[in-house]
Amino acid sequence: MPPATSAPDAPVAEGDAEAPPVPTYRSLAAPVSNPVDKFALLPAFLKVRGLVKEHIDSFNYFITKGIKNIVRANNRIEARSDPGIYLEYKNIYIGEPSVQVDFRVETITPHFCRLTDRTYSAPVIVDVEYTVGKTHTQHRKPSFTIGYMPIMLRSYACVLNGKDEAELARYGECPLDPGGYFIVKGAEKVILIQEQLSKNRIIIDTDNKGRVIASVTSSTHEVKSKTVICMEKEKIYLQLNQFTKAIPIIVVMKAMGIETDQEVVQMVGRDPRYADLLYLSIQECATERIYTQQQALQYMDDKVTYAGAGNIKDGRSKLILRDVFIAHVPVNNGNFQPKCIYTAVMLRRMLDAILNSDTFDDKDYVGNKRLELSGQLVSLLFEDLFKTMNTYAVDRMNKNSDMARSSPLDFSQLIMQQDVITSGLERAISTGNWDIKRFKMHRKGVSQVLSRLSYMASLGYMTRITPQFEKTRKTSGPRALQPSQWGMLCPCDTPEGEACGLTKNLALMTHVTTDQEEGPLRNLCFSLGVEDLSLLSGEEIHAPGSFLVMFNGLILGKHRQPQKFANNMRTFRRSGKIGEFVSVFVNEKQHCIHIASDGGRVCRPLIIADKGRARVKEHHMKELRDGIRSFDDFLRDGLIEYLDVNEENNALIALYEHVDQDGVQRSSITHIEIEPMTLLGVVAGLIPYPHHNQSPRNTYQCAMGKQAMGNIAYNQLFRADSLLYLLVYAQRPLLTTKTIELVGYDKLGAGQNATVAVMSYSGYDIEDAIVMNKSSLDRGFGRCIAMKKYTVTSEKYGDGISDRIAKPQRNKDGVLIKQNMRV
Amino acid sequence: MENPGGSSLPAFLELQRTRVLCKADAPTHTEGFQYSGAFAAMGVDTSVSVEKFCSNFKIEINRLTEEDMEFDMIGVDASIANAFRRILISEVPTMAIEKVFMVDNTSVIADEVLSHRLGLIPLDADPRLFEYISDDVPNERNTIVYKLHVSCEKGSQRLTVKSGQLEWLPEGSQLTMASPAQSGDNQRTYTSFGQSQQNTSERPLGVKYKDITIARLGPGQAIELEAHAVKGVGKVHAKWSPVATAWYRMLPEVVLLKEIKDGDAEELVKKCPVNVFDIEDLGNGKKRAVVAKPRACTLCRECVRPTDDQVELRRVRDHFIFTIESTGALPPEVLFTEAVKILEEKCERVISELS
Numbered sequence A: 001m002p003p004a005t006s007a008p009d010a011p012v013a014e015g016d017a018e019a020p021p022v023p024t025y026r027s028l029a030a031p032v033s034n035p036v037d038k039f040a041l042l043p044a045f046l047k048v049r050g051l052v053k054e055h056i057d058s059f060n061y062f063i064t065k066g067i068k069n070i071v072r073a074n075n076r077i078e079a080r081s082d083p084g085i086y087l088e089y090k091n092i093y094i095g096e097p098s099v100q101v102d103f104r105v106e107t108i109t110p111h112f113c114r115l116t117d118r119t120y121s122a123p124v125i126v127d128v129e130y131t132v133g134k135t136h137t138q139h140r141k142p143s144f145t146i147g148y149m150p151i152m153l154r155s156y157a158c159v160l161n162g163k164d165e166a167e168l169a170r171y172g173e174c175p176l177d178p179g180g181y182f183i184v185k186g187a188e189k190v191i192l193i194q195e196q197l198s199k200n201r202i203i204i205d206t207d208n209k210g211r212v213i214a215s216v217t218s219s220t221h222e223v224k225s226k227t228v229i230c231m232e233k234e235k236i237y238l239q240l241n242q243f244t245k246a247i248p249i250i251v252v253m254k255a256m257g258i259e260t261d262q263e264v265v266q267m268v269g270r271d272p273r274y275a276d277l278l279y280l281s282i283q284e285c286a287t288e289r290i291y292t293q294q295q296a297l298q299y300m301d302d303k304v305t306y307a308g309a310g311n312i313k314d315g316r317s318k319l320i321l322r323d324v325f326i327a328h329v330p331v332n333n334g335n336f337q338p339k340c341i342y343t344a345v346m347l348r349r350m351l352d353a354i355l356n357s358d359t360f361d362d363k364d365y366v367g368n369k370r371l372e373l374s375g376q377l378v379s380l381l382f383e384d385l386f387k388t389m390n391t392y393a394v395d396r397m398n399k400n401s402d403m404a405r406s407s408p409l410d411f412s413q414l415i416m417q418q419d420v421i422t423s424g425l426e427r428a429i430s431t432g433n434w435d436i437k438r439f440k441m442h443r444k445g446v447s448q449v450l451s452r453l454s455y456m457a458s459l460g461y462m463t464r465i466t467p468q469f470e471k472t473r474k475t476s477g478p479r480a481l482q483p484s485q486w487g488m489l490c491p492c493d494t495p496e497g498e499a500c501g502l503t504k505n506l507a508l509m510t511h512v513t514t515d516q517e518e519g520p521l522r523n524l525c526f527s528l529g530v531e532d533l534s535l536l537s538g539e540e541i542h543a544p545g546s547f548l549v550m551f552n553g554l555i556l557g558k559h560r561q562p563q564k565f566a567n568n569m570r571t572f573r574r575s576g577k578i579g580e581f582v583s584v585f586v587n588e589k590q591h592c593i594h595i596a597s598d599g600g601r602v603c604r605p606l607i608i609a610d611k612g613r614a615r616v617k618e619h620h621m622k623e624l625r626d627g628i629r630s631f632d633d634f635l636r637d638g639l640i641e642y643l644d645v646n647e648e649n650n651a652l653i654a655l656y657e658h659v660d661q662d663g664v665q666r667s668s669i670t671h672i673e674i675e676p677m678t679l680l681g682v683v684a685g686l687i688p689y690p691h692h693n694q695s696p697r698n699t700y701q702c703a704m705g706k707q708a709m710g711n712i713a714y715n716q717l718f719r720a721d722s723l724l725y726l727l728v729y730a731q732r733p734l735l736t737t738k739t740i741e742l743v744g745y746d747k748l749g750a751g752q753n754a755t756v757a758v759m760s761y762s763g764y765d766i767e768d769a770i771v772m773n774k775s776s777l778d779r780g781f782g783r784c785i786a787m788k789k790y791t792v793t794s795e796k797y798g799d800g801i802s803d804r805i806a807k808p809q810r811n812k813d814g815v816l817i818k819q820n821m822r823v
Numbered sequence B: 001m002e003n004p005g006g007s008s009l010p011a012f013l014e015l016q017r018t019r020v021l022c023k024a025d026a027p028t029h030t031e032g033f034q035y036s037g038a039f040a041a042m043g044v045d046t047s048v049s050v051e052k053f054c055s056n057f058k059i060e061i062n063r064l065t066e067e068d069m070e071f072d073m074i075g076v077d078a079s080i081a082n083a084f085r086r087i088l089i090s091e092v093p094t095m096a097i098e099k100v101f102m103v104d105n106t107s108v109i110a111d112e113v114l115s116h117r118l119g120l121i122p123l124d125a126d127p128r129l130f131e132y133i134s135d136d137v138p139n140e141r142n143t144i145v146y147k148l149h150v151s152c153e154k155g156s157q158r159l160t161v162k163s164g165q166l167e168w169l170p171e172g173s174q175l176t177m178a179s180p181a182q183s184g185d186n187q188r189t190y191t192s193f194g195q196s197q198q199n200t201s202e203r204p205l206g207v208k209y210k211d212i213t214i215a216r217l218g219p220g221q222a223i224e225l226e227a228h229a230v231k232g233v234g235k236v237h238a239k240w241s242p243v244a245t246a247w248y249r250m251l252p253e254v255v256l257l258k259e260i261k262d263g264d265a266e267e268l269v270k271k272c273p274v275n276v277f278d279i280e281d282l283g284n285g286k287k288r289a290v291v292a293k294p295r296a297c298t299l300c301r302e303c304v305r306p307t308d309d310q311v312e313l314r315r316v317r318d319h320f321i322f323t324i325e326s327t328g329a330l331p332p333e334v335l336f337t338e339a340v341k342i343l344e345e346k347c348e349r350v351i352s353e354l355s
């Protein structure tokens, strides 16, 4: 490996060998002889992704892909009486942000909306095809507005997207403002990032009674359900809300068509220890005299909670098994085999956990978490409203066709007549109440008013992650700092008190993934040698040496050379053939390979290293500095890749490129951090020398840094916030951290640099107080302006008479002439 | 303080009485001996009499420019020196802008902030020529009026408004009181000058520095205002303080406790960041450390670290190096005599109250 050559203009100390080395923090912390300075990658990353890229990315995904998928899945409505009368959505897209004034459409800018208490929204436009009247004449209507949707600032649909500083200034917008929020009725609203447990993944845990349970929260577009398999008195049962009692798992297996016990045991695994643990369950099933599928289904039918219409229980349980039980595993043409295998894998994992308590899952592990972003939340809302709108239209049409009317109605009139979408979206975002009965979702406080107390406060809001659990629980587990949070979530930035450790913040380089197309990936897996599940017998699935391949929580099949398969997948990813956010994780303990392409995973970019040598070389960095190379080029050339929390387990990540290590130590290093400071978040990044502080001090500063008064934005004097605190002589901190420069905080100073003398006052100490110099205060130290908003309506009365705002009139002694005047 | 008449104190007591010792960890003997009979048992009288004071008190001027001065005040107690300092900062009067009448302000700077900035501009007006304003009647003996009228043309470059653009109005205010408009009364302005201020002093009553930035104007913005300066003291607001600041420090005294030679000497010289020590060549390659510039000592205590057995740092209790930085209305030496006068007045008031 040739030593990295440094370009002449490189800031790297080249003369290090001759001149006495200046002991900098870097040189003290890491003995590096000639490192490639990779810091420039960080600004490049932020240039591509921005500070609040998660929000904007997810919203972009929704308005470009998500919305189309929703409409494609529900693209046809027809009248019940006459299926010939129908309406079909051909296409859907979002228009330019605009408002309708007296039947004219006017484009609007975000700042205009802030000042006029309007909603910054854009029309949702569809192309439709529908039939009219008895004759079913086909009509097409392109560009048909079905409602208005609030638009996230700086998203693709926003007028600010891709504008430079001068253009932004012309729109009355602050160039430092990160966007990523909505403006609803003049108020800026952020949809906070929501933290959740992974969907469609098996979690092995113990419940509060100490029983071992395996649970899966299934979530597909159609159904959401929770399946729990638990072990009680050494027998294993299935718990499902649809059944009054727990069902022995062997009965369930029989009901799904695995009638022989041998097959069950084979599917779980041939290790005799598994059979021992299963023995009592099998015996229980036998004592109940259940031997066939028919008997098992009958047994289960008796235990169904709600018998359906007409109190017919017969056959209900089969439907439940098909639609509710581990609902995300599809049953195609009545083929229950995938579900059987999935259940067997769940059992196996559970038995593994009993045999070896190491294999329990940790609910607090970040890899088992998913972050729900504004895009996903708005998408749920939109789907619900879209369906509601269509059902309304169908209802109206049905009612209408009952009463024979002369002029035939068509669907295009019906969907147009309501503002279901407009008002529904606006209401949810402005109140923060996500009440979606269709998806059993009742959440409060999803969106919040963006705090504009300071620039940092608003940035802090955008990176905040709110927990899903209630805050009153006194547990310490979820509050503790998880090692897997490294580099993904800020270790310092969390509030004190009840939400401590539950509310978190993203680190500087974290990226939150959005959903990715599954089909091509699935095909790729098969062509890379994954053996299809349907071709395997129960025995073969767990054959030693072969690994199960799980794709987004589904079992795809197995592979005999797991490491080779994983390497192939990664090569494809590094060369850009598959999405850069696809994660490939080889789990040695579970004998599984997890491929994930679902949304909400947290991941971050890392430099790929070959045997400890970074692939990013000085000439790459020079190209970056010269502007020839962008961050995305680094990704495309396989120099940098994104790793999610799970895949980090397969990597050994070094902080710096160590040169003095021997080859053996180095050879196992697979990745190198881009810049270790990025493990902190935006707010914690303001602290100079945080590693010299007592840890809670950093946390306190994270809460207080947001309270610093200063300048809010470049357009602060043109804003109409209800309360605004500005510092007259705001200063830039004397000690600027790299983060401060990256987020532009040095351009919007907050606070002042004070000269402080620390001494005991009159022999006693006064903690937490300062004695201030009066002359400094007189001369303007800490002087601030508080601005308050007052609203008046100026009316027009006709005849050219209208209200006018004037200054209060005084007589020559300075007394107000009219007493009812307000000053 | 002066040497006690008659018999003298033993050396160590004399040291305690006249010096503050600065040890490596903390200063000692910081409190002086106030009581005149503190050493009476030893036959030493430390009381202060006018004669003793007169023979001991000394002022030596080290530096004097138009703006600042430094002098040594020798032979007074810290309380007296501090009284002068405090009087200089907060009780010697000057003129400063106190009232601003805004006609128009479309700049980005708020009216309040603009007024505050105007107030802090030092004026070139001798406060001794003016009276304090009373009953709120501004006239030529208590008010100086300035006008500021600047605008930035549309389409032109951004403009910086400097203090030099404040225009002195010796005839008083030009703004007429708006209401109530009575006939014959319409000429009333905000001041009632009996005569012009043109001849109040030789120099026009302008601002001291013409290059202080007041505001910046963008195209299309304008400021029009009238500012009234009155007499006041720094106690009320720092803008009336005649000094940027005034301070003193006690004379440092650096003593070598033993002979420091060769390597140790060089080490000591290197330790001091302000080069208090120097090396004396003793010939045949021998060197010795000497104290060359004790006045420069900042009491950083580097030379008494880690041990304080070779150097002792002291401060002379009755010797003050006094610095006055004037803001410009009066020269620094005049400020000091003004301060003395004020202290004198105060003493007289105490005496008259007591008698």
Ligand code: SF4
Pocket: B254, B271, B272, B273, B274, B275, B276, B277, B296, B297, B298, B299, B300, B301, B302, B303, B304, B313
């Ligand atoms: S205290 Fe500091 S400045 Fe004074 S003599 Fe010692 S080293 Fe020099």
